[in-house]
Amino acid sequence: MSTxxxxxxxxxxxxxxxxxxxxxxxxIKTALENENVTAVYGALNGIKxxxxxxxxxxxxxxxxxxxxxxxTPSSALGSCRYKLKDASVDDTDxxxxxxxxxxxNVRYFFYNGGNxxxxxxxxxxxxxxxxxYECRVMGIPKTIDNDLAGTDHCPGFASAAxxxxxxxxxxxxxxxxxxxxxxxxxxxxxxxxGWLTASAALASAKGAGPDLIYCPExxxxxxxxxxxxxxxxxxxxxxxxxxxxxxxxxxGKYISEYGNDLSNAKDGFxxxxxxxxxxxxxxVLKKETDAKVRGxxxxxxxxxxxxxxxxxxxxxxxxxxxxxxxxxxxxxTDKMVxxxxxxxxxxxxxxxxxxxxxTVVANTEKKIPAEWFNETKxxxxxxxxxxxxxxxxxxxxxxxxxxxxxFVKLKxxxxxx
Amino acid sequence: MSTxxxxxxxxxxxxxxxxxxxxxxxxIKTALENENVTAVYGALNGIKxxxxxxxxxxxxxxxxxxxxxxxTPSSALGSCRYKLKDASVDDTDxxxxxxxxxxxNVRYFFYNGGNxxxxxxxxxxxxxxxxxYECRVMGIPKTIDNDLAGTDHCPGFASAAxxxxxxxxxxxxxxxxxxxxxxxxxxxxxxxxGWLTASAALASAKGAGPDLIYCPExxxxxxxxxxxxxxxxxxxxxxxxxxxxxxxxxxGKYISEYGNDLSNAKDGFxxxxxxxxxxxxxxVLKKETDAKVRGxxxxxxxxxxxxxxxxxxxxxxxxxxxxxxxxxxxxxTDKMVxxxxxxxxxxxxxxxxxxxxxTVVANTEKKIPAEWFNETKxxxxxxxxxxxxxxxxxxxxxxxxxxxxxFVKLKxxxxxx
Numbered sequence: 072m073s074t075x076x077x078x079x080x081x082x083x084x085x086x087x088x089x090x091x092x093x094x095x096x097x098x099i100k101t102a103l104e105n106e107n108v109t110a111v112y113g114a115l116n117g118i119k120x121x122x123x124x125x126x127x128x129x130x131x132x133x134x135x136x137x138x139x140x141x142x143t144p145s146s147a148l149g150s151c152r153y154k155l156k157d158a159s160v161d162d163t164d165x166x167x168x169x170x171x172x173x174x175x176n177v178r179y180f181f182y183n184g185g186n187x188x189x190x191x192x193x194x195x196x197x198x199x200x201x202x203x204y205e206c207r208v209m210g211i212p213k214t215i216d217n218d219l220a221g222t223d224h225c226p227g228f229a230s231a232a233x234x235x236x237x238x239x240x241x242x243x244x245x246x247x248x249x250x251x252x253x254x255x256x257x258x259x260x261x262x263x264x265g266w267l268t269a270s271a272a273l274a275s276a277k278g279a280g281p282d283l284i285y286c287p288e289x290x291x292x293x294x295x296x297x298x299x300x301x302x303x304x305x306x307x308x309x310x311x312x313x314x315x316x317x318x319x320x321x322x323g324k325y326i327s328e329y330g331n332d333l334s335n336a337k338d339g340f341x342x343x344x345x346x347x348x349x350x351x352x353x354x355v356l357k358k359e360t361d362a363k364v365r366g367x368x369x370x371x372x373x374x375x376x377x378x379x380x381x382x383x384x385x386x387x388x389x390x391x392x393x394x395x396x397x398x399x400x401x402x403x404t405d406k407m408v409x410x411x412x413x414x415x416x417x418x419x420x421x422x423x424x425x426x427x428x429x430t431v432v433a434n435t436e437k438k439i440p441a442e443w444f445n446e447t448k449x450x451x452x453x454x455x456x457x458x459x460x461x462x463x464x465x466x467x468x469x470x471x472x473x474x475x476x477x478f479v480k481l482k483x484x485x486x487x488x
Numbered sequence: 489m490s491t492x493x494x495x496x497x498x499x500x501x502x503x504x505x506x507x508x509x510x511x512x513x514x515x516i517k518t519a520l521e522n523e524n525v526t527a528v529y530g531a532l533n534g535i536k537x538x539x540x541x542x543x544x545x546x547x548x549x550x551x552x553x554x555x556x557x558x559x560t561p562s563s564a565l566g567s568c569r570y571k572l573k574d575a576s577v578d579d580t581d582x583x584x585x586x587x588x589x590x591x592x593n594v595r596y597f598f599y600n601g602g603n604x605x606x607x608x609x610x611x612x613x614x615x616x617x618x619x620x621y622e623c624r625v626m627g628i629p630k631t632i633d634n635d636l637a638g639t640d641h642c643p644g645f646a647s648a649a650x651x652x653x654x655x656x657x658x659x660x661x662x663x664x665x666x667x668x669x670x671x672x673x674x675x676x677x678x679x680x681x682g683w684l685t686a687s688a689a690l691a692s693a694k695g696a697g698p699d700l701i702y703c704p705e706x707x708x709x710x711x712x713x714x715x716x717x718x719x720x721x722x723x724x725x726x727x728x729x730x731x732x733x734x735x736x737x738x739x740g741k742y743i744s745e746y747g748n749d750l751s752n753a754k755d756g757f758x759x760x761x762x763x764x765x766x767x768x769x770x771x772v773l774k775k776e777t778d779a780k781v782r783g784x785x786x787x788x789x790x791x792x793x794x795x796x797x798x799x800x801x802x803x804x805x806x807x808x809x810x811x812x813x814x815x816x817x818x819x820x821t822d823k824m825v826x827x828x829x830x831x832x833x834x835x836x837x838x839x840x841x842x843x844x845x846x847t848v849v850a851n852t853e854k855k856i857p858a859e860w861f862n863e864t865k866x867x868x869x870x871x872x873x874x875x876x877x878x879x880x881x882x883x884x885x886x887x888x889x890x891x892x893x894x895f896v897k898l899k900x901x902x903x904x905x
Binding site: 146 | 503504532533536560561562563566567568569650653654655657658659661662664665666667690691694695696782784785787788789791792793794795796798877880881882883888889890891892893895897
């Protein structure tokens with residue numbers, strides 16, 4: 072074990088989740104208690120906070136107030152979608168990061184985000200190594216998309232999955248209230264991986280979920296879809312469909328692009344911005360049936376509904392942040408903390424915290440195994456339910472004030488050298 | 489106290505809420521335990537279940553299973569939007585209802601719904617009286633819209649309000665995650681009364697809610713709206729707006745009709761079907777600012793999100809159903825159970841169960857008092873918060889199975905004479 076004394080920076084990146092702050096809190100709390108960590112800084116708006124010398128001193132926060140981070144959704148330190156260039160092309164940003172690291176004697180860098188963030192970790196780690204600056208870099212995963220390679224699942228996924236399954240059960244009951252025909256199309260997040268949409272199968276497993284589930288892992292065929300909905304509607308007078316925002320036809324064209332002139336918009340990483348799919352499909356089905364058709368977009372509530380988070384997810388996310396600090400201060404660098412699943416002698420799910428190579432994780436997308444879909448690719452098998460169900464267990468211990476969430480309010484005291 | 493022995497029918501009508509089944513359960517449980525009630529029948533799909541002789545025998549349900557009704561959203565007995573004609577115009581339906589009442593010796597009729605349902609109660613009660621058939625009729629209110637006259641508030645409102653306030657707080661955190669410009673428009677239910685949209689003010693009172701709140705009680709002026717949003721956005725880089733689906737201009741034209749060709753659709757009662765307002769306003773603001781603008785429709789989750797219901801609302805709803813049976817078996821008829829608020833010596837909110845005239849309640853809409861809006865009519869005063877906050881207290885005791893809701897599954901055994 073090699074001892075390295077110095078300050079640490081924790082930053083958050085990418086889209087919000089219900090539990091990304093649980094990870095950040097696990098990291099901050101553990102770092103504040105570690106004798107080798109001389110100062111704990113939060114980078115405001117991720118790597119941009121480092122570049123802009125916009126750091127806050129986490130030791131200045133009230134410990135009780137800080138503990139509310141564990142249950143507060145979105146990124147309490149602020150996020151960014153800033154992608155570092157390759158250092159071989161332009162090393163301006165890296166030189167600036169090194170300058171800031173030296174200014175504050177930063178020897179530990181923890182970055183809390185998705186696969187783009189793991190790429191950022193990887194690039195910073197390599198640059199520091201090449202420039203002879205000793206700094207241990209650890210990635211702390213988060214993504215509701217559950218698409219990071221290596222780890223069994225990702226912090227944030229389970230809480231979103233729980234919200235989706237619960238909401239689908241409630242929609243199921245709502246959609247059955249009248250004795251008139253009703254078709255409901257629910258649009259769920261997930262560009263390339265269908266994990267979130269597949270979570271609707273947890274509601275189906277309880278007898279109160281969608282009849283059909285379409286994920287981007289499989290090509291979507293409009294004619295087959297319409298025929299399937301008509302068949303179910305004819306038999307039951309109701310049909311509920313869950314669709315991933317990223318479903319596409321066999322030529323790779325997004326179904327949302329069929330009717331959506333906004334589909335050419337791109338986000339900061341050049342990904343197409345999707346949306347409006349539920350309304351579009353509802354419009355298609357209205358023409359094809361006599362049913363009332365409703366399109367529902369779960370929208371951003373699926374990623375920030377902390378009130379319905381999984382306590383398992385919260386604890387695992389906290390532990391991911393804690394493990395990152397423990398391992399880094401023990402001498403490990405250039406890894407991402409991840410989860411390996413096992414089952415105890417009673418068959419109960421156990422989460423083990425292990426380390427994964429950043430180079431493997433960065434920019435790889437993990438999709439749902441093909442064999443977890445049913446034969447007609449419009450539903451999930453028992454295997455998926457067996458995978459996801461342990462992850463959503465436990466009700467959030469979110470503190471309340473007047474029966475409303477008590478979310479963290481940070482003072483954000485500017486760091487000084 | 490006049491004793492009347494006979495069967496009772498309970499029916500549910502109108503749109504779903506998170507707690508309408510709590511009322512029905514309060515009614516059913518109390519009726520099953522009352523010695524003067526010889527049988528307890530559920531009318532499937534409201535008054536249509538009576539007309540179609542489609543009744544189920546509630547005594548055939550397992551008591552534990554039945555108790556899950558208390559926490560199950562939507563209408564477990566099924567609902568309808570069937571409006572009875574005036575008996576003076578066409579008394580076919582009334583004659584049929586009387587026939588069914590005689591067939592099953594129904595002496596108690598409980599109808600669980602909104603103002604249209606109270607109208608139905610009123611008409612049936614009058615017809616039975618005129619035809620010399622002794623039958624006690626009681627209305628049990630429900631409506632997320634909170635627009636029934638007389639009662640302090642309506643069962644169902646508080647749970648929707650709690651969901652809306654909680655979701656707004658989560659959206660607030662989500663919308664602040666990046667350091668880039670962001671405007672969010674959240675569309676909330678409420679055609680003519682703004683109670684639900686106003687509930688977003690509970691989030692603002694906690695420092696994490698919308699900047700602007702627009703309700704249908706006030707005329708909406710597009711130019712003033714755009715100027716206000718621009719001003720807030722210029723100052724903060726963020727702006728969150730809550731709008732009621734029913735906002736309209738000074739000529740009474742719905743804002744949703746400005747850009748929505750679906751706006752001419754009518755529901756079963758001839759009300760215009762609204763929707764797409766958030767997208768429309770987001771589109772307007774996109775042209776007017778450089779911000780990323782997001783439109784979010786809370787959609788039907790606001791009325792069926794039982795997982796976030798107010799336990800106060802659940803208990804009050806249960807007691808409304810219970811009180812209806814108690815009062816009817818004591819000899820009272822032709823009333824609606826309602827709530828009168830008082831405060832105890834410590835200033836704590838107390839709910840009192842009282843009876844209201846059906847003729848007053850039926851087809852009257854209660855709106856937010858003008859003085860509870862701020863001067864610029866884009867926010868609520870402390871008075872509203874003081875009114876609404878006690879109603880949302882307490883976390884639902886919804887039973888869970890595998891950390892997902894355990895909703896009721898009725899056997900629905902057909903009633904026999």
